[in-house]
Amino acid sequence: MIKPTVIIASTQERSESAESENLLLLAALTERGADARVEPWDAAEEVAGWSAADLVTVRTTWDYTWRRDEFLSWAKSTDAVTMLQNPLAVMEWNSHKRYLVELARAGVPVVPTTLIPAGGPYELLGPDPLVMKPAVAAGGRGAYLGPGSDLNGTLADLLSKGDVLIQPVVESIATEGEISLIKIGNKWSHAVRKIPAAGGFLVQESHGGRMEDYEATARELEIAESALGCSPAPVHAARVDLVRFNGEPVVMELELIEPDLFLRRSPQEAGRLADALLEKL
Known part of the structure; x- marks a missing residue:
């Protein structure tokens, strides 16, 4: 059997969180017989060999918002020569937060935007x-x-x-934080609660926030599923961020391009992620 070649697209700049996410997936893909490696998304074709890959998965391209046009141009050219995950149409749609307005029009509960x-x-x-x-x-x-x-x-x-x-202003963020629900393949796999530092409103660890494991409610999963249902194409992995607004869970963001899936908190899910990618082949 010929080994499938999978490239994990990342950034030029290394970070501890990105490295841990990528290394866990890299190990899981290798265990399943794939020839896998990590390449910066902005590496030239002759360096990265995008067209030689059977699949390119966008994972930790966490600098793309600074260079959205360049990133989408790369995604389009990569999609033309290999399989890109998540799909190009999803990346184009999800890279601009006007999708929140579109979700609201579709009846999905979102933070008023x-x-x-x-x-x-x-x-x-x-x-x-x-x-x-x-x-x-x-x-x-x-x-x-x-x-x-x-x-x-x-x-x-x-x-x-x-x-x-x-x-x-979503007042509940200060006390209840923000919930991230992660779906890999066809299963909601794990969730975390992200809590801002005292007096803050940003939940990211880079802004002093902290994380804890969380068990999603049936209503939260229902809302997350309805948000994913608005995606222009099926995805192999997703993260839906929810907050409580007027007493009800609503979507804060829908992450379908390069979500941090917090694999370092649930390393066993790296195998599920590898399976979801290889099933695309």
Whole structure:
């Protein structure tokens, strides 16, 4: 039997969390007979050999939001010569947070979201507290919280660079945190709760947040499944981030491109991820 070749797309810059995610998957793929390796997504074809791979899985390309156009161009060219996972259509859709507005229109419970296009007219913000963030971003980059009237200058600056999302402050994040539900293959595999540092509103560990294991409720799984149902194509892996708003779970983000699946907290799920990828072949 010929070994399938699988390339795990990552970043040039190494990080401990990315390394642990990739090494666990690399080991699981190798155990299953695949010829697997990790390559930076922006490596040239003659270096990475994208076209020689049977499958390229986008895993820890955590710098793509800085270079979205370049990343999607790479994804399109890679998709033309091999199998890309998750699919190109999913990456194009999920790389801009206008998908939150589309989820809401489809009846999925989401954090109320207003999208303000770059360069277009907009009304000055009032005094109510709100959260403002770029529509193409990750890891809390460019997110601001405060009275709207204090953020009008910030809004103008963000709009000079791209589209912007406006959302109400989700008070429960400070006390209950944010829930991440992970689906691998056709199974919801594990979940974590991410809690911000005292006085903070960003849950990422890079901003002082912490994580703990979590068991999802039936309602949370139902909402996560409804969000995934809006994806333009089936996916082999996904992460759905939920928060509690007005007493009910709602979608904060739907991560279908390069989600941190927290394999380091549930290393046994690396095998399920490898199986889900190899089944695509």
